[in-house]
Amino acid sequence: MFRSVLVANRGEIACRVFRTAKRMGLRTIAVYSEADANALHVREADEAVLIGPAPARESYLDQAKVLAAAKATGAEAIHPGYGFLSENAEFAEAVMAAGITWIGAPPAAIRAMGLKDAAKQLMVEAGVPVTPGYMGEDQSPDRLKAEADAIGYPVLIKAVAGGGGKGMRRVDEAPAFLDALASCQREAASSFGDDRVLIERYILSPRHIEVQVFGDAHGEVVHLFERDCSLQRRHQKVIEEAPAPGMDEATRQAVTAAAVRAAKAVNYVGAGTIEFIADGTEGLRADRIWFMEMNTRLQVEHPVTEVITGQDLVEWQLRVAAGEPLPLKQDQLSITGWAMEARLYAEDPANGFLPSIGRLDHFVLPDDIRVDTGVEAGGEVSQFYDPMIAKLIVHEAAREAAAARLAEACAEVQVWPVRTNAGFLVRCLKHARFRSGDVDTGLIAAEGEALSQAQLDPAIDAAAIGMVAESEWHGRTDYRSADGSSPFQGLPGQTFGFRLNAAPRASYAARVAGRKVVAPVLADGEYATWHVGEPALPVEVLHDTIQVGERSFGYAYAFGDASGPDILFADGGAVTVTWRDGVADRGAGSGGASDGALRAPMPGKIVAAPARPGDAVSKGQPIVVLEAMKMEHALVAPFDGVVGEIGVSVGDQVAADAVLATVEAASA
Known part of the structure; x- marks a missing residue:
């Protein structure tokens, strides 16, 4: 076994590899860009090397710099993680040529499976069904x-x-x-x-089924069963689970046997995933499952396989790379229980899932499940890298219990001011079709706004008003009026009634997630509980939660900024609460505006401008296309109208909030 390992990656996967490597007694080495100087993976490593500026092509994708860091630190092995250089055959060859152990697939297998057309032809020859x-x-x-x-x-x-x-x-x-x-x-x-x-x-009712395979240098290949990754948005996986719902033993044997044949066809060594697409119109059937592609690396969703099999796949990678045989034979592997994983992204579902960047001022994740993350409170979500900030993984005896527990975990997420998809994950996990196992890759697209938009909730409004009332009663100066008067002296926007031998009544007005909410409030005799609304809901503001009847919400005050909103954390979402005149909701920008100005939601590069000044456009029609955080984002017409100015050209780099184009409303 080698004695040290450098991870040629960042964030969550670097931290994940370090965790196993340290348990095995190996020295761990990180590489990092200037943007990641204070990142968690840098501090968790025994040693860290700066390899370049923030853009990945000048740091994490620069093979020469990564190899130089390995040589300078005496790294005996390199683990590429996933993404970046993980499936780059030339990098694998360069690592091996430098006398360093490559913890990944053989370069020939990477090449064979890296091009989808050639891979499909190879699978046909190996007797694996293809679309x-x-x-x-x-x-x-x-x-x-x-x-x-x-x-x-x-x-x-x-x-x-x-x-x-x-x-x-x-x-x-x-x-x-x-x-x-x-x-x-x-x-x-x-x-x-x-x-x-x-x-x-395109397969109708498609399901995404994948099989974890592992090979060693002695010619052995095993599978570690299947995963179902069918819940997707724009081909990006959202929830992954193992085993696959509705998978009978005969179909499992057929698809896993095909996966092993696929791996053997390229003399595979290490961790790999054979991905299949299934026609789910009549359930999972062996004759309706076809090969899609092979990922010649560890997958983001590998934890669900780990927890149902009780194996550490990173340890398997390290041992196989060191020349050891596979830790277990096929007949020694089995499935126990049900696992699910949710990908927590820094993105705003209510705003077209645009990535959200910035400092994680408030960052609280559940502490009673497995959480794989590469960030922490006070850290930064950068514009330069993938916006995934954590993976939440649960393991229960049965699928229904796993879905319920993962929904609870996602609901406990508290992040601000960066927006996340946690609330969206909760709604997906609670959806009737998902709960029943009736999942295909089109479910999210079919449900649309019902999953991406939080629904109005009287309990959230009551909690917000209760939070304002509690703040006012305890004399938070930033909640007082300009003359410092108290609510019982006629604060603007509220009317109070004084009654002898009775608790004060008030009518509070606040903006909750940008909506104006007005509710009467009655305090009990001890002022410990506020009774909000009609009919009244009991609201109790505790040390770190707000209790509304049987429901609990997290909250945080304005982080020392009296002009900012307070935050109520509800079902995974962050709800802004303000009521002072002139204070706006500081939610993430929409990229569009009611005045027709299309603003860049984040820094990026203009890659297309399909509209021209003077064009008549319909609401939702793309005007310019911005590339940022490795994805394209279309900025669309906010209403029917005519394109006014387009102030950018293809290839331009633009700053966040820059006006890219304008649309003038169509005349009546």
């Missing part, structure tokens, strides 16, 4: 469209070198094909340096 489609060399738009027309819509355009849901577009009708192709090719070129695509039939 029908076009994988030809002719990449002209006319040929690609002709092939799509022949396959029949809907079709899926996929980057040949793609992965992680990037460089992928569903096209439902022929007129939309060429625009989708251009967008897919731009994203593929930006993410992978290769704009080639393949076309395949």
Whole structure:
């Protein structure tokens, strides 16, 4: 066994690898960019090396700098994590040529499976079923469209070198094909340096089933059963679970055997995932599951496999890389219970899932489940990297219990001012179709606003008003009026009634998540409980929670900024609470405005401008396209109208909140 390991990655996966490496007595080495100088993975390593500026191409993707750091620190092995250089065959070869152990797939296997068209042909030869489609060399738009027309819509355009849901577009009708192709090719070129695509039939009611495989240098390959990653948004996984709901033993044996054949076809060594797409219209059946691709690395969702099998897959990686045989034979592996994982992202579901960046002033995650994260309170979510900030993992005896516990865990998330998708995760986990196991990759798109938007909740409004009342009663100066008077002296916006031998009554007005809420308040004789609204809900403000009947909410005051909102944490979401005149809700920007100005929601690069000044546009029509945090974000017309100015050109780098274009409302 080698004695030290450098992780050529950052964030959550670097921390995850360090945890196992330290348990095994290995010296751990981190690399970091200037943006990550204070990051958690840097402090958790025994040694850390600065390798460049914030942009990944100048730091984490710079092979020479990573290798120089390994040589300078005497690293005996390199673990690439996932993303960045993890599936780069040239980097793997360079590591091995430097006499350093590569903790990953053989370069030949990376190449064989890295290009989706070649991989599919290889699988056909190995007897693994694949989806029908076009994988030809002719990449002209006319040929690609002709092939799509022949396959029949809907079709899926996929980057040949793609992965992680990037460089992928569903096209439902022929007129939309060429625009989708251009967008897919731009994203593929930006993410992978290769704009080639393949076309395949889009499977109706598709389910994403994947099998964890492991091979060693002695020719042995085993599987560690399947995962279901069907709950997705824009091809990005949201909730992963193991085993797959509705998987019978015969189908499991068929799909896992196909996965092992696939791995053996490329002489696979290390951790890998064979991904399949299943037609779920009649449940999971062996004759309706087809090979999609192989990920020649550890997957983000590997924890669900770990907890149902009781194995540490990172330890398996380290041991296999050191030349040891697989720790267990196939007949020694089994499934215990049910596991689910939720990906907590720094993004705003109510605002089109735009990434949210900034400092984590308030950051509280549940402490009674497994949490894999690479950030902490006071840390930063940077514009330069993927916005995933944590993974929440639960393990229960049965699926229903796992879904319920994960929903509770997501509801306990408290993050501000960075926005997260925790509330969205709660709604997904509680959705009737998900709870029943009736999940396919289109569920989130079909439900739309019902999952992305929080619903009005009287208990949240009552908690917010109770928080304002409690603050006022205890004399928080930032809640007092300009002359310092108390609420019982006629504070603006409220009317109080004085009654002999009775508790004071008040009518409070506040803005809750931007909505004006007015509610009567009655304090009990001890002023310990506020009775808010009609009918009245009992509200008790405790040390770190607000109790409304049987429900509990977290809260935080304005972080020392009297002009800012207080925050109520409800069901995973962060709700702003203000009532002072002139104080606006400081939620994340929308990228659009009622005056027609389209503002950049974050720093980024303009990659397309499909509209022109003077064009008539409809509400929701893309005007400019911004690339940021490894994804494209279309800024759309906020209403029907005419494009006014477009103040940017393709290739421009823009700052957050910069006005990119304007739309003038159509005349009546």
